[in-house]
Amino acid sequence: MALVKKNELIEKAKSARTASQFLSVQSSAEKDQALHAIAVQLHTDSNIILEANRLDQERAKQNQMTPSLLDRLMLNEDRIDAMAAAVESLTKLPDPIGDELDHWDRPNGLHIQKIRVPIGVIGMVYEARPNVTVDAACLCLKTGNAVYLRGSASALETNKALVSTIKRALRQTKIPREAVQLLEDTRHETANQFFRLNGLIDVLIPRGSSRLIQTVIKQASVPVIETGAGNCHVYIDESANPEMATRIVLNAKTQRPSVCNAIETVIVSRKWFDRFGDVLIDTLRTAGVSCRIDPSAADKFPQLPTASEEDWATEYLDKIIAVKLVDTLQEAIDHINRYGTKHSESIISEDPAHVAAFFKAVDASTLYHNASTRFTDGEQFGFGAEIGISTQKLHARGPMGLNALTSIKYLIEGNGQIRE
Template sequence: MNWVEEVKRKGRAAKAASRVLATLPTAVKDRALAAMAGALLERQEEILTANRLDVEEGRARGLSAALLDRLTLDPARIRGMAEGLKVLRALPDPIGEVVAMWKRPNGLRIGQVRVPLGVIGIIYEARPNVTVDAAGLALKAGNAVILKGGSEAINSNKAIVKALQEAVSAAGLPQGCIQLIEDTTRAAAAALMKLNEYLDVLIPRGGAGLIRAVVENATVPVIETGVGNCHVYVDASADREMARRIVLNAKCSRPGVCNAIENLLVDEAIADAFLPVIVRELTAAGVEVRGCPRTRSLCPEVKPATEEDWGTEYLDYIIAVKVVAGLDEAIRHINTYGTHHSEAIVTENYSHAQRFLEEVDAAAVYVNASTRFTDGFEFGFGAEMGISTQKLHARGPMGLKELTTIKYIIYGNGQIRE
């Protein structure tokens, strides 16, 4: 099969579907979302069977425990995917929203109205839930979507997309509104990156290598999503029990996701008391700790950290720990090595909290909370298309409004320009 031609064929179908979706009433889109949620539950066994094939192949290929966790589906996760679609259904439709309206001295009334982007492409790795999130968000915001998942989840994605396509067709929508590129080779990905004729925007969602490849090679406009080299800074005034719980949650709850922390910074004023406790608990949770010289002097069992460790997104049970001289050094370190994703401070000092919020350059900045909340569902968006770490158009979790653009509408009564 010529996959370049296949990508183009699916692009044409998505473009045609996008024109239908752009003007659909909210009730029709919501009916389709309800059908999609129902289809996931009805086809649960079929999807789980396909997913087991992917997990078995992933183990044979030596995928890490964290990546296998991202890949694995179970009934609870499928229910969660269906619930996300139901939440999207209940959210306001952004399409047609009048963002602003004003009147000029010549009598012209000028307005800004939200409209769909058109056709959204998304290239992603071993997370079958992204297939559902992307399809649901795109549809609710009036967009068609072309999905290009990784080889690790191909059987799961085929089963999920089959269920979703049949659901939208039964609801009266064109099947072309949800497309899956089934070829997992680089040639198919390269063809999608250059599909300017049919694709309005491309979103990469995955590790640093994938994102870099898309940004460097795509001719289609790209919204860059986030590599997550995230930090928690434990300030001198921190409630140590709170800090302990936040650090363990941010690192250990799901280490293979982009909002998990990879670095822990501890103020030197509390390092003697706090570091032995947190290192012991991290180690007990199966985390490999790598530390600066000061950390290792307090915790000799810790491996030495290298310069590379400060800038690495591990997506695994590994963390780099550094003792810092105070807030200024913590902020400098984060702005030097961070990836502008999610950063947190644990502190009881109000002025330190405010400085951290103002001076740290990231899409999401937390005071006394885990970075694991950087997520479209947790932010009330129902789902997310990804976490944007750029500063143009969209930043942070990308929900419905981030999948729209603006159209100017102008009302006149015969005005001509002199």
């Protein structure tokens, strides 16, 4: 059995590598035709996909999966429609492959051109998020990359159905079906081998919990683009409009609590909280949010649990929020830089100097002023879809759309030059 599994791991990687070489020279029209076919096939196969997802959900409930993870796992007609629409939207975006990024001439007459090219084979490692299967496959196809998917056991049936749908669509096009591969062996020891497929996989992109991401970073020998957990914050400044601040915090926490751009802590100016804190807390609790209050306000809210050091560092992914009180903007910045995961942070303020200081000093991929963190998303940024949100500083940062899945190549034109 182990030999069969190892063969699956290696043979699919080799197939993806071969497909990537063919895919890298395909025209934009041929790639867009493939994406359109996938969007159509998702609708055609929706009943098959939903039945597979039902099996995964039943097993997940038996295994007592948390409500937030169940929400990530669950597909319905609306979510399939949204996936298909995201795929279709990619056909309307310009193909970055072949774009000239720069050019210049040297004194010796050489003309140097810098262009975008595909990376090659992208290895995706992710948890109970079936939408990632489609987003990753289609973003990679659009940029001329093959993709090797390693989802979690909890979504295996859904992922198998989705990849089968993609391959059925590709059968109608010039794009090789082997350009999209799914590792069906979800054992941890096989995953560790997957992380070390140097020469077959060019880069790994993990999406999921902090534990998953750190495991990939520590175990992989293949280069990793780190997508971060989302311990995100909204800071309510002393000058914040109370109605706006309350509305934004409520949206950032409750619109979809299980995703990485939902906030986990609201940091509040003590002066603002003294005037409007009751309304903020009541609004959150009415929406079903469990509030963990700063110890300094425990006397005012004896009915609420007190926030601990662990709460400041926790990504709840649930209807739970920690409430931190600060006396100054600098305290808020220091708290975010200590406990944040460099994902998304927001300031609600009418003070331009405070906004400028926040934007300059907070270390995160995406900063907001008077807006919800829930907009940190490839589709919301106009990227069509995203393959992840990078919290590192090399190659790509923030929502990763098409350009983040490219590398560069230098093309040099000469007329007989030799180096002396």
